[in-house]
Amino acid sequence: MIQGHIESRLQAAAAAVLPDADVSRVLVRVCADAKHGDFQSNALMALAKQRQMNPRQLATDVVAQLDVAEWCEPVDIAGPGFLNFRLRADAVNAALQTALASESPFITIAATPRTVVVDFSSPNVAKPMHVGHIRSTILGDSLARVLRLLGHRVVTDNHIGDWGTQFGMLLLGWKTQLNEAALEADPIAELERIYKLINADEALRDDARAELVKLQNGDEENLSIWQRMIELSQVQFDHVYSRLAIEFDETLGESFYNPKLAGVVEDLVSQKIAEESKGAMAVFFPDDAQLADKPAIVQKSDGAANYTTTDLATLQHRLAEWAPDEIVYVTDGRQQLHFQQLFKIFRRWQPEVTARLEHVWFGSILGPDGKPFKTRSGEVVRLADLLDEAQERAFTVVSEKNADLDETQRREIARVVGLGALKYADLSNNRQTDYIFDWDKMLALQGNTAPYLQYAYTRVRSIFRKVDAPDFNNVTIAATAPEELALAKHLMNFGQTLEMVADDHRPNFLCNYLFELAGHFSRFYEACPVLKANNESERESRIALCELTGRVLKTGLDALGIEVTEVM
Numbered sequence: 001m002i003q004g005h006i007e008s009r010l011q012a013a014a015a016a017v018l019p020d021a022d023v024s025r026v027l028v029r030v031c032a033d034a035k036h037g038d039f040q041s042n043a044l045m046a047l048a049k050q051r052q053m054n055p056r057q058l059a060t061d062v063v064a065q066l067d068v069a070e071w072c073e074p075v076d077i078a079g080p081g082f083l084n085f086r087l088r089a090d091a092v093n094a095a096l097q098t099a100l101a102s103e104s105p106f107i108t109i110a111a112t113p114r115t116v117v118v119d120f121s122s123p124n125v126a127k128p129m130h131v132g133h134i135r136s137t138i139l140g141d142s143l144a145r146v147l148r149l150l151g152h153r154v155v156t157d158n159h160i161g162d163w164g165t166q167f168g169m170l171l172l173g174w175k176t177q178l179n180e181a182a183l184e185a186d187p188i189a190e191l192e193r194i195y196k197l198i199n200a201d202e203a204l205r206d207d208a209r210a211e212l213v214k215l216q217n218g219d220e221e222n223l224s225i226w227q228r229m230i231e232l233s234q235v236q237f238d239h240v241y242s243r244l245a246i247e248f249d250e251t252l253g254e255s256f257y258n259p260k261l262a263g264v265v266e267d268l269v270s271q272k273i274a275e276e277s278k279g280a281m282a283v284f285f286p287d288d289a290q291l292a293d294k295p296a297i298v299q300k301s302d303g304a305a306n307y308t309t310t311d312l313a314t315l316q317h318r319l320a321e322w323a324p325d326e327i328v329y330v331t332d333g334r335q336q337l338h339f340q341q342l343f344k345i346f347r348r349w350q351p352e353v354t355a356r357l358e359h360v361w362f363g364s365i366l367g368p369d370g371k372p373f374k375t376r377s378g379e380v381v382r383l384a385d386l387l388d389e390a391q392e393r394a395f396t397v398v399s400e401k402n403a404d405l406d407e408t409q410r411r412e413i414a415r416v417v418g419l420g421a422l423k424y425a426d427l428s429n430n431r432q433t434d435y436i437f438d439w440d441k442m443l444a445l446q447g448n449t450a451p452y453l454q455y456a457y458t459r460v461r462s463i464f465r466k467v468d469a470p471d472f473n474n475v476t477i478a479a480t481a482p483e484e485l486a487l488a489k490h491l492m493n494f495g496q497t498l499e500m501v502a503d504d505h506r507p508n509f510l511c512n513y514l515f516e517l518a519g520h521f522s523r524f525y526e527a528c529p530v531l532k533a534n535n536e537s538e539r540e541s542r543i544a545l546c547e548l549t550g551r552v553l554k555t556g557l558d559a560l561g562i563e564v565t566e567v568m
């Protein structure tokens with residue numbers, strides 16, 4: 001990609017002027033404001049500062065050594081020493097020409113693919129998936145898609161909560177309170193009901209605990225009921241996942257790691273990482289100001305392991321099984337302390353491991369009142385109901401716009417639009433901020449929404465219903481109008497945007513990119529007649545621009561887990 005070429009040339013020029021400098025941080029970025037150019041670099045100013053040199057002089061010396069004439073107009077030195085690069089139209093056209101013939105336009109497939117484990121969604125057995133799981137599910141899926149698109153090897157793992165004290169209550173409830181018919185009709189609701197019944201009654205604590213101990217000791221009846229509860233839950237999870245088109249390579253629940261937990265604790269104790277504290281085994285972090293008064297328990301005083309122990313065993317398993325370069329955990333921000341502790345313990349335990357560990361956390365979804373999003377009657381919103389409502393509301397919008405389509409068609413478009421809107425509302429926000437759930441805003445056909453982008457895609461596609469697509473192998477792209485060049489240059493930034501999403505684990509960068517792409521396309525389409533172009537070669541060149549825009553929109557939305565439709 002041109003940006004990368006310019007960057008290497010700039011680094012070479014900087015090294016020629018300052019032979020002892022570390023030029024690896026001399027980076028070239030997309031210009032935020034196209035008025036100044038297409039790319040820019042402010043890295044020379046930092047280099048000059050370190051050496052107490054005059055930054056403008058350094059910039060002038062580096063530019064004298066810099067050869068980027070095959071892609072750029074003469075380089076501009078601005079202010080105290082910014083470099084601004086403006087692409088030449090012929091270089092832009094050549095890049096588009098290459099993209100037109102490429103399987104993955106504007107994307108540089110990783111030369112050395114990384115292996116990344118993405119741990120996401122991870123709901124708990126016997127509980128309904130609720131609105132809180134939506135962010136993990138949608139964010140995690142999008143990150144996995146983006147990484148795959150860039151050529152990395154991805155292992156998605158659904159770390160289901162299928163073990164823990166709640167099973168004592170569930171087992172007791174199953175044996176004493178179960179309504180078979182209700183279980184048949186809505187298994188999760190029934191499991192939730194029996195759990196709440198037992199949990200509410202203090203007097204049943206000991207009985208519940210006894211059931212848990214039996215389960216832990218391998219009692220056959222309890223094991224088979226437990227297994228049943230997992231299966232019933234998995235059916236519900238799978239139903240939601242299939243509606244959202246989400247797939248996992250692995251679903252290794254917490255219980256999978258049970259046989260390894262004692263070994264983990266033994267290891268930590270023998271390496272003096274964990275120590276006895278009030279009957280429990282704990283890890284202390286005296287060297288960390290934030291964690292100094294927050295030890296992590298790895299074995300409770302009753303001898304049971306916990307969430308942290310399980311996650312340590314999970315880490316060990318993943319490293320042994322897939323040798324990942326990175327493991328990404330997508331959960332609620334409330335688990336920040338857990339992951340800080342986990343990563344610290346792990347680094348002490350296995351200092352030789354270099355894999356990157358990232359807690360990709362997110363904020364809450366709020367209702368219109370600014371409080372956590374609930375149903376009207378104050379209950380948690382079930383994910384399945386949310387998906388139904390999204391499709392139903394989209395159906396109204398779609399029906400208003402397309403009264404002439406038959407109902408089956410409108411239902412299918414509503415499915416794509418409704419689910420897309422829901423996913424996009426989540427992905428387009430900075431994941432670390434809370435956001436207010438707003439149906440009207442997410443379903444709007446204007447603004448930074450999925451329906452707007454899906455509509456932009458249908459506009460591109462409608463061109464191809466009016467004209468036979470030329471043989472793109474024989475089309476010469478010759479963008480000249482400012483709107484054509486602006487669109488073309490934006491298209492060229494697609495791969496870089498995906499890389500930023502992968503590095504920072506932030507799909508909202510891709511949302512913004514696509515939103516801007518739709519804007520560029522509109523301005524191009526208004527200013528540059530396609531079907532009524534001045535001549536055949538201009539027409540074909542513009543059709544090719546439409547084709548590339550359509551492909552990038554579709555690929556980009558797909559990387560967000562969002563489908564497109566030909567009409568809407």
Ligand code: ARG
Nearest residue numbers: 119122123124159160161331
């Ligand atoms: N089941 C957990 C929850 O619902 C999330 C698990 C996240 N993954 C992990 N490896 N801890 O909060």
